[in-house]
Amino acid sequence: MPQVTLTVNGKSASVEVEARTLLVELLREKLGLTGTHVGCDTSQCGACVVHVDGTSVKACTMLAVQADGASVTTIEGLAKADGTLHPMQEMFREHHALQCGFCTPGMVMSAIDLVQSHPEGLTEAQIRHGLEGNLCRCTGYHNIVKAIAAAWPIMHGKVPAAAE
């Protein structure tokens, strides 16, 4: 069976997989990282989004063998060791951007890539276009869009993180 060696959330892992094993199966079933969700069979919902070498991708639409040698970040890799949330997670909390939470890991991973790849600024229309690959059945998206807009200045160092 193929051997895949990759870095997940900063830690190196070497795992034996079948060629047909999906990256999301490797993460959830081999590494126990169940924060990355599976919400569909059709590559449409975005619940499975993770970062591979810094870029957001659907982990259900990539073979584990394709991630050999890559650096993967999942929702579990965002908060600091002391539990301090990533600014995007903090803004999701602050703006009530989640209800049941099923879509949230994928939303947060897509949102972070979106903010990082737009240092020049991000309009509401761009945020909505950027979230086309992430479905949410609960929130109606408005608060997710607000949370992402609020995270942009924090992630780009334009304002200090809100004090309690």
Next chain:
Amino acid sequence: MYDFAYQKPASLADAVKALGAEDAKALAGGQTLIPVLKQRLNKPSVVVDLSRLGLSGISLTGETVTIGAMTTHATVANSADVKRAIPALAHLASLIGDEQVRHRGTIGGSLANNDPSADYPAAVLALGATIKTDRRTIAADDYFQGMFATALEPNEVITSVTFPIPAKAAYMKFNNPASRYAMVGVFVAKGPQGVRVAITGAGQGGVFRHAAYEAALAANWSADALNGITTPTDGLNSDIHASAEYRAHLIGVMAKRATAAAG
């Protein structure tokens, strides 16, 4: 998903050889192939990953833009060179699927697959692009051979696509809100090969050229030149998303918008 053997060859020659095996399948971005495998609609013996062949990148001459087969939709959409030389092509790439699909999906995979609702076939046909493979070059007019059918031989690998730079071009897409594929997409271009109009999403046989629109726009490049020209419904798709009559109507609307946008 059925299991298969996996290979990641380091040279084009090795990839072509590996693809010579019975039921071998090339893997590019996987954004079509993996969903198909998950549904067990295909059972390859071996999957040949093309990612180590150095087939991605964009290069420009004064007259052409060449895009490597493994170049992702996101790279084309964000390329300063493509935006300058053929902005309509960068715009088209930015409308494919969603952000995460664009991060992995490739131009070569899209053209090899030739989904009747895919976007790139419209650009390739309207701009009169040339498809380069491991063994030959194929003109756009000879390449598309009906729904999911192309001129490619079973083990043939697309290596790049060369687009002549047009004087004017634009793409307008009416997408299916659930799948994001084109219900109707119209690419209009005025280039070295004259005026060409390609329609995707609508035809039962995949992408096609619209002769009546081409003649009208060649005589008078303006949205008004298309007034009163109807598109026959024979050969247009009719499904739960849209009837053939509605698609015929959308072709007119999208073609006018595209012509106006091309300026």
